[in-house]
Amino acid sequence: MPITSIQASLSLSTILPSLSLSYSLSPFLSSRLSFKPSLHLSSLSLSSNPSFSPLKISASAATSSSAPPPLANPNPKKVLIVNTNSGGHAVIGFYLARDLALSGHEVTIFTVGEESSDKMKKPPFSMFSYASLFLILNISYMFSKSNYKPRPVADWAKANSAQQFLYISSAGIYKTSDEPPHVEGDLVKEDASHVGVEKYIAGLSFKSSAVFRPQYMIGSGNNKDCEEWFFDRIVRDRPVPIPGSGLQLTNISHVRDLSSMLALAVENPSKANGQIFNCVSDRAVTFDGLAKLCSQAAGRPVNIVHYDPKAVGIDAKKAFPFRNMHFYAEPRATKEILGWQSTTNLGEDLKERFEEYVKIGRDTKSMQFEIDDKILESLKVPVAV
DSSP, X not given: XXXXXXXXXXXXXXXXXXXXXXXXXXXXXXXXXXXXXXXXXXXXXXXXXXXXXXXXXXXXXXXXXXOOOOOOOSSXXXXXXXXXXXXXXXXXXXXXXXXXHHTTOEEEEEEESOTXXXXXXXXXXXXXXXXXXXXXXXXXXXXXXXXXXXXXXXXXXXXXXXXXXXXXXOGGGBOOOSSXXXXXXXOBOTXXXXXXXXXXHHHTOOSEEEEEEEOEEEOTTOOSOSHHHHHHHHTTTXXXXXXXXXXXXXXXXXXXXXXXXXXXXHHOHHHHTTEEEEESOSOOEEHHHHHHHHHHHHTSOOOEEEEOHHHHTOOHHHHOSSOSSOBOBOOHXXXXXXXXXXXXXXXXXXXXXXXXXXXXXXXXXXXXXXXXXXXXXXXXXXXXX
């Protein structure tokens, strides 16, 4: 599979819509642009004018040199991934691109931002340097939520005859329920922005479209603290302050599981069409349970301290990385419709994550714990200096 990319300044809303699926993309682009291998595409923009940096993915994209060779796919698809540049969902795009490339598909991935920016030098974006960019016209299309309005992206995909559109929404749109876990079809908050986007995409009548609703996730390259929050305190022999009883249930999924769900939808567009999938693992975990698993992964004891945020006078949203309530969903539709099965184990995954935590030197990094200190002072819990 040849590695191809271009160096140019384009408008995604004007240049790419002029491409027709009847053209062979490489000759078409080479007739209009400087077409060379191993360069980059810069300054892409939508009508809302975000700039895009293409990040590099190919069949060899893997964080390990032992990655398997790409499969000989009898039905390869051309996939464009428009990836978010912030938040916990940013890492999904990398894993999905890698999985699809290793399955023999052609993949292009763009993310909002300038390629030379500091943000692009950090995970997960820096991880894309392990691979090479395939620039191709989209046939299958996945959009990962971003800090601009996604509707113009869906419009662009529809105008260019995209055969499939997969949208990364959020399980946070579910209304609080007295009967957890959240399952597909449960009531959602109608005023949530993701709900409006989900309905808009359904109204565009793609040949195939589907919505995926993730929750919390872990995995190499994730740029939003999850397990790291616990490691930060455990390795420094600090108490781990958890709001409430610590028995609140949540869902922590490895991004490998999440990307495998999306890959199944690409492979099975007719089954996925019109569906909503909870993009989560199939096991729940309590806050205390997560702290204990992190402790086991680090090989260090953990001192869990429970507190009432109102009594202490702090905002739990600022003091703790998760919602202070039962908040978890089940992936029933992905199992029943796509035949998905989890291949991860939270305890083992946390051991891998702790190894990386130490490798990047976060265990010795100087940190301040002002909110923790306020909580612990209120509870009269001593902290080792």
